[in-house]
Each structure stands twice: as structure tokens, then as C-alpha cells.
Amino acid sequence: MGNSKNIALYVFICVVSFIISKIIMTIVCYRRWKRKQMVVQDSLSGGKLVMFNSPKMNTLKSNMFLKRTMKLTNKDIIGSGGYGAVYKLTINESISFAVKRLNRISAEQDRGFERELEAMGDIKHRNIVTLHGYYSTTQYNLLIYELMTNGSLDEVLYGICLCLFLIV
């Protein structure tokens, strides 16, 4: 009888400790995730700007960033891929980004945006271009990348720019 009481107590302690550790882990992960990004709601366009925490992004003011982003035109296009056009976003003489625009005209393009966020969001590697943040509205999504000033691998290998479509 005493033995079964001990077992029940042991199981109870294990279950409670498991639940408490899960709660602590969730809180820690949530705090880390919150610290990693800054979210700004743009009251004019209704869009949401998310800037991932990095030394470069921390020097920027979100409203200045939004203002420059809204002023992107066809003249700023530097390339085009399967999902849309890529623009050069210049903040000042020393800070520029590559902004990939994905128009929200199909569920496939929305999935493309989510896939790219999932794939690039957590990767930090010197051989992989850094994703600094994103901007999302009801009409389009923008992915904000580190600007690669030496062009693409295509151009290095074949000496031509494979700009097939310009989707604006």
C-alpha cells in the first residue's frame, strides 16, 4: 500500500516537473523571439513592417525605412526572379538593401513568401544572404535582404543578367 502511494507521488512529481519545464521553455522561446524582431504597423498603408534585430537594422529608424520603401519605383529594379522583381533600396550612402517584391495575386505566391520566410528567417551564414526583415500588406509582400553588390552567381558564371520578367 505504502509502495503504491510512493509510485503515485513519484509519477505526480514527474508530470508536474515536465509541465513546469515546458511552460518555462515556452516563455524563454517567446521572449527570445520577441527580442529578435521589431514590428511596426504602418497606419497609412495598413501594412506591417518586421525588422529583425541586427547591428545594421538597429541603426535605422522604422519610419525612415518605410518612407524609402514606399518610394521604390521601376528605376530601382536590379533583377527579377521566379516570384517577382528585386529592387535596390538605398537608405543613405552606406546603407542599402535588396528588396524582393512578391505580389499577392495567388495562393502560390503567398506560399512562396511563407516558404522564403521559414527558410531564411533563422539562417545566419556567411555564404547565405541575410534576410533583414519583411513588409506585408494585403496587395504585396516585400522581403528585405542584404544587398549583394557584386551581382549574382549567374552573372559571374555566364557574364549575363538573366532578367527574364519584370513584375511590378
Ligand SMILES: Nc1ncnc2c1ncn2[C@@H]1O[C@H](COP(=O)(O)OP(=O)(O)OP(=O)(O)O)[C@@H](O)[C@H]1O
Ligand atoms: N540580395 C541581393 N542582392 C543583389 N541582387 C539581388 C539580391 N537578390 C536578388 N538579386 C537580383 O535579383 C535577381 C532575382 O533574384 P531572385 O532571388 O528573385 O530570383 P531567383 O534566384 O530566380 O529565385 P526565386 O526562384 O526564388 O525567385 C538575381 O538574379 C539578382 O540579380
